Every structure is written in structure tokens, then in C-alpha cells.
Amino acid sequence: MSGSQDEIPPPPPPPPSSSQTPTQQTPHTVSTIKLPILKKGEYDIWAMKMEHYLAHTDYPIWEVIQNRNGHVSITTDTQGQIKVLPPRTAEEIVARERERKARTTLLMALPEDHLAKFHKMTDAKEMWDAIKSRFGGNDESKKMQKYILKQQFEGFSVSNSEGLHKGYDRFQSLLSQLEIHGAGVSTKDANQKFLRSLPSAWSQVSLIMRTKPGVDSLSFDDLLYNNLRVFKSDIKGSTASS
Template sequence: MAGSQDDIPPPPPPPSQTPTQQTPHTEVIQNGNGPVSITTNTQGQIKVLPPRITKEILARERERKARITLLMALPEDHLAKFHKMTDAKEMWDAIKSRFGGNDESKKMQKYILKQQFKGFSISNLEGLHKGYDRFQSLLSQVEIHGAGVSTEDANQKFLRSLPSAWSQVSLIMRTKPGVDSLNFDDLYNNLRVFENDVKGSTASSSST
């Protein structure tokens, strides 16, 4: 049932962003999670210690959500085989190896991309330009894998994902006639018109 390794669809490339700007559980699937604290018992067996610091707690929660994301996308008759795996990246690699380039693997890829699209957001630190580049990259992956996002859905999602400093502009643009049929590049150029106003408003609020 497995196809050749050349047929395996590559996972989406990791976006160039800080960890707080990522969709955490899908990043865990692609890149693995951070190290966890372990110890060795008297029999020489390795044991993973419960999370204690905030960073470890967040890492464990992301790992749990990543596993759930993968298990939800698997066909029911394959759940038992992969359910015992505790590492999300290991599970993802095993799924690619098992299914190769067949329909199940392609469905899995689409599911992960849709999860990334659903959880997309832009922080104030990231700003309009970097957010645009990252969303454009995600849209390209969605199109390549046939995940099916309409122009209207893409434009509305991007506008809702803008940083809080853009909230008023976002509201204006979302209700603007014709915005749902705009090319994404044209939408971005429309937003750039408001950039100086947004920066001025942000600077004024910080000063106050």
C-alpha cells in the first residue's frame, strides 16, 4: 500500500517567525518539540518527568494537541497502530512512511494545512509586511495541495488576523464593497495605504 519515498508530499516549510507567532501544534508536527526532562530509574529505564516550569507545560500541551490533530485525520482502521506513539513528529514521519503518496497521506496534508489556515494570526511585533509574506506562503502551500480556500475566505481571514493596532482598519476593509473578490496582492496594497495612520495611532497610544 505504501508508495515510494519520492511520492511523499513534503510537509509545509516552517514559517520564518518567532515561536509566539506560530501555530504551535502544527509546528510540533513538522519540526518536533523542545527537549523534555528525563531521568533513569534503578532498573536503567528512561522515564519522562512531569512538566514543572511553564515552558515544559506549554511544550507538553502542544505535543498533546499535535497528536490529536494527527489522530483525527487518520482513517479509523489505522488509529490503533499510531495511537501508542507519544511523539508527534515521530508519528508524522511514520504516517508518511506508511502511506507514501496515496490518498490518505494527501488527506492528512490537507488537514494540517487547513489547521494552519484556521489558526493563523499576526502579532503587533510581526506587523503587516511579515504577516503578509507568511500568509502568502501558506496560501501557496494550500493551493499546491488542493486544500481549497476561496478568495473571499482568504481575504477575510487575513483581515481578521491583523494585529490589534489594525482593528479599526480591519473592520473598515471587511465591510468594504468588493473586498471579497480582490486579488490578495491588491488587498495588501490597499492596506498599505493605512500604514502611516496605524503607526501614528500606535505611537500616540504609547506616548500617552
């Protein structure tokens, strides 16, 4: 009897848990993208960010906002009030769900003190157009914004504590704002302005670069990364010794 028990094979090992599957350990990168929140005076940038955000995370939602979601069946009750009929087909259910997601996404991107103005809208495209009308500003305010940006460009400078890369990021952001508001500057003006805005420690390098043949035709990125970064360690060394 004991011999027959010894001949019984051991039970097979349990299958690996789902946590051990390599494909399930890979994080979902889309979830790390933050929803752009609309801030005062930044509608144009917010609209661009929203377009890229929705096109990347859920493009059909962006299509709903741009083109609406097709026909919605309606009827009237005994009192003459218009009522939206519930979806009947699978296509109508998907369309209604996309409309709801589009509307919810837009509401979540608005400042809390403006939610009451938009939450009753049931059409995502109508909401998108209303947000533009409310926050996009009139022609006079856009002219003022353009004037302010031009003033910021003229007075731009990079401090010693800020450093080359932070100064570059801030200047690049200013160039983008100017472009959005229809006041973009030429490559020559951008390059020359940034070189003149560098701290005094960069004065000699700046002078060499400003008079270098072909510098006015370089893109702003090429100007910084392919040329100025070459001198960065030298500038740090000379600043420390002085």
C-alpha cells in the same frame, strides 16, 4: 646617429586586458540561483521548484527527466551480462552527457541520508519517479497534510511584532500550500481571514475593509498592497502615541 634614433616611433600601447571588457564584467545571473533541496514533507513544493529551476538553468535537462533521453545501445558479454555501449555519434554523446547531468542534479537535490537509495539508478526519469514514490506520500498522508493546512488557516493570526509584510508573506505561503494540496480557498475567504487575523492596532481599519464594497472580489495582492499599505503609516503613528 642620435637623430635617427629620435625618429623611431614609440611602440603602440598594449591592448586592453580581458578584465576591462564591459561584457565580461557582467555577472552571470543563472549561477546565483540555488538548487532546491528536498526536505521532509515538502515534496510537492520541491518538485515545482525543481521544474522552474531546471527550465530556467538548462531546459534540455528537464526534458530528459520528463521524457527520457532516447534509445541507448546495449549488448551482452560472454557471461550474458547486459552492457551499455559507448556513444558513437555526436548526438549520442550529447544525449549521454545530458542524462548524466540530469541524474547528477537530482542526486545533489536529495538529502544526504537518502543518496544511497538512488545513486545506482542510471535513468534520470526513473530516478524522478522513484523520488516521487518515496517522498510524495500515500493518500492517507496527503489527507492528513491537507487537514493540518486547513487547521493552520483557521488558526492563522499576525502578531504586533511580526508586522504587515511578514504576516502577508506567511499567509501567502500558506495559501500556496493549500492550493498545491488541493485545498485552495476562495478569494473572499482569503481576504476576510487575513483582515480578521491582523493585530488589534488594525482593528478599526480591518472593520472598514471587511465591510467595504467589492473587497471580496479583490485579489489578495490587491487587498494588501493597494489598500492596507495606505494605512500602514497611520497605524504606526497611533501605536507609538498609545
